[in-house]
Amino acid sequence: MKKNSTVTALLALGTAATLSVAGAQARISAQSIIVNPTQPDLSVSVRVDKDASGSQNPAYRVGENITVSASVNRDAYVYLFNVNPDGTVDQILPNRLSGENFVKANTTKSFPAPGDNFTYSVDGPVGQNKVLALASLTPLNLDQVSSFRTAQDQFATVSTQGGQAGLAQALSIVVNPLPQNSWVSDTAFYTVAAQNPVSTGSLFVGTNVNNATVILNGQRLGGANVTYSNLRTGTFPVRVQAPGYSDFTTTVAIRAGSTTNLNVEFAQPLSVAPAPVSTGNGVLDFIGNLLGAIAGNTLQDPARSAYDQKVRELQADGYALQQSRTTGTGYSGTLVRGSSTVTLTVDRGANRTVRVNVSETTTYRY
Template structure:
């Protein structure tokens, strides 16, 4: 096949329904609706610059590359500077199938096609249009294969405007978020002119400890790990690798001409964190999973999401224990009223009706040989008084449940 490829020019707005496909001088047919589906198209002399217009001279061969980020059918068209439209894909050659799997790159012509795309006049800037669709399109009104032996279809559009009009009609019945377009450019230069410099490229091989992690190079999604990204210009490139549940990884790599750079990425589990606000009626030591974190009132920040064993300890108060759950992006409040520790004190005596005083205040009366009451841990003086008996007292440093016996002696 010897002819100039891929030239489309001009601009047109095709009237359609709301948010209808639009036509621009650069992209020919444009979907105004934002889509998750993306398609890239480029030529071999400009692998990484979608705005480049590399020079090709008559007799040179050209290769066209395309890539989608989701499974899709890809249609490639070219129009030369004089308006002739050709459909490059699909075709009847070995690699002419136009269904592409996500994140795979296809080249035309393929190794088994048995032909080359050779550059020829007319001279001037050419465009390549790639139209990707999640569903197969009916192109019968635009292109037909004359026979099984015909390698390429005959296109009924005679210029860019006709191509734009017919493509707009073809995509109109399908959901608008299921198709997208992209364009590439190149120039058929006259012999004797100085060609634009051809930049030798290198490649980047990216592997990660998480299979299927998404890879971005210079902000552009290029595949999923493990993957090799070809045709990168020499120099520094930013690489970002992402995966659900893991922290993003970013770095800068240096690409060298005709060399493959290897990047092995270890993604770290994403730590989702929250806060825990602990408030108590008295100052208390705050323990989480047995580790002392501080004294209340306190807000513990940036705790990894999860459930913790909380313990609050204050001198003279009952120890408080509970399970608390920390949720990412939230502050979990814990408000606790600690209960003072109280010990059981049992005073026995041989005299029923004897009065029992604690630190000077009456606390009980001996009935059936005993009086019982609760006291907080502290130092106490306990006194037992009964008429006709000598007064007896005892000092107690109360730190546990206690039994105290008073054997009163009669006054003679």
Template structure:
């Protein structure tokens, strides 16, 4: 059987019964801005536009949402000054909420307790305190009974200020919600409040900051209850372009927004060197300078070529990534020369005293010779040796004709 856990809910602000100007720090003053935010509301006023009216004996639900992971504590303060602890309570002690999570007390299904409004008539309030670290309420409240060991808004504010004082000022925040018990003194008929809609936001990649109307509300993926109407939404993620759009929130409906975030493209740096230096650099066939050379390039694929007189060309394909520094160092190889030798008889051929081959059929070709001056000797049985000095040049072919004379 469900049991009644708490009586009337109340808050901490002044006695005026007109719709109050709500401030997250109205109860516990914290002048330091923080990106941690908590929002608390009652089921008759999810948009927090005024003072909803609850009749004595009527059941009530309290909802809370945080934009970052936090421990949440909820108090009620009646118009008489009586203070009660709603969360944690003996039947529901899990007060840790994840970023963007909405939790309702008691839950709509499976709850083991109810919250009922009792007299006297007047304005009551609900206070939610969110903290990145758990708070010790031992000197204030008994969780097992839900009783708070003090009365009045001022005393509760002072006690909570002592509890949060050891924490960094950016690590806690509070919010309030108002409602009227009995009848509304200002208006006999409470105004019809617009229903809320849900905004579901996702991104690829996930983890982007979500800003609604310029206010940080959490990170993707995120579900958020909002008042109906058009709102501006912005997603921010490091290394990606910001995404901005406007969406229409409709009462009772879920509006889904999924954004593919575009990475920020940064030029890469290509560092080109050669040994020896001074080689001409061509990129995709276009001359761009001489080594050593640094080039700022858009990400992509390129054909690189180095040219230097007397050396073989150097060619390679490469890919430059966004923001990447890519070094390329080329050891240029000298050009070689060739030697074509023609003899009037088959002969053994020597270059600088080393046998290089035989001129079969009166011809011998020697390739891949380093540019230099050589002593060329041709020997054949029955013929006098033929000696010639030849100079082989890089990238050229030298033709030499040798006429060997017979020995008489």
């Protein structure tokens, strides 16, 4: 048994094939532990919180809390034992934490009960476990079965040898002097598996600009300067976008149980080229803007020239440039005016062509 800030009683639970509850015949076996040879008018029912029917074999993982409950049809004293996969036995009730083990007729008592300052939680080893509930109309003397070894012990230590068979033999001796109609038993089964290994990781993306957006493996995560957790492990492409800056692209490796750090330093923002001096001829101006101005032996990208020209036209109509970025085939930008948003794309086409596309979205409130 272990303690936490309150008190945690660790029950060993586990993972194996389901075992059926034994019938009413008197025998000591791996399933029954101990069964009254008669059918007394006293009955007891033991359950774990994941199985209200008592006929299943629910699974718990190491570290998970569990509640055991017992119901009786007559006033009775209830004794609970947990048989671990390795054959060891824990006495759950009576203990020094949850008070007496007397249960009134037609009521259910949970262990731990609501308000108790302790919990039962699953511990190893993994494997098939079972809880035995033994109810008696009179208190039982368990000195031959278990004892509190020290005054500080909160749970009694089961001292019988031989695991489950030894417990059955010892309890048979305890109940043998009692009338057969004054005691009865029941069992509940459950399994415990090991905790799942950590299979997710985290990603932190830091930037030196505001309003950046992080896109991982084609999915938008959100803003930058944030740690994103529970991400699938592996190597994925990442794109970081910021209004007015060229996109930053790279790949990152997400590793289980760790945080991958990515710091993005954006360079000078994209700028719209100043308007060229007009020739007074609209056709010549358009061709000149499309081809770009020749400075020395350098010719400006025609797609960029067309993009800059269209941005200027939209700005003249009252739109404000919110974002510019380069794409694989050209340029893209977002401009806003009131409730209207314009998406501008300029792509290089075949045969020395440039395609300019403008789409507008307007939001109306009603």
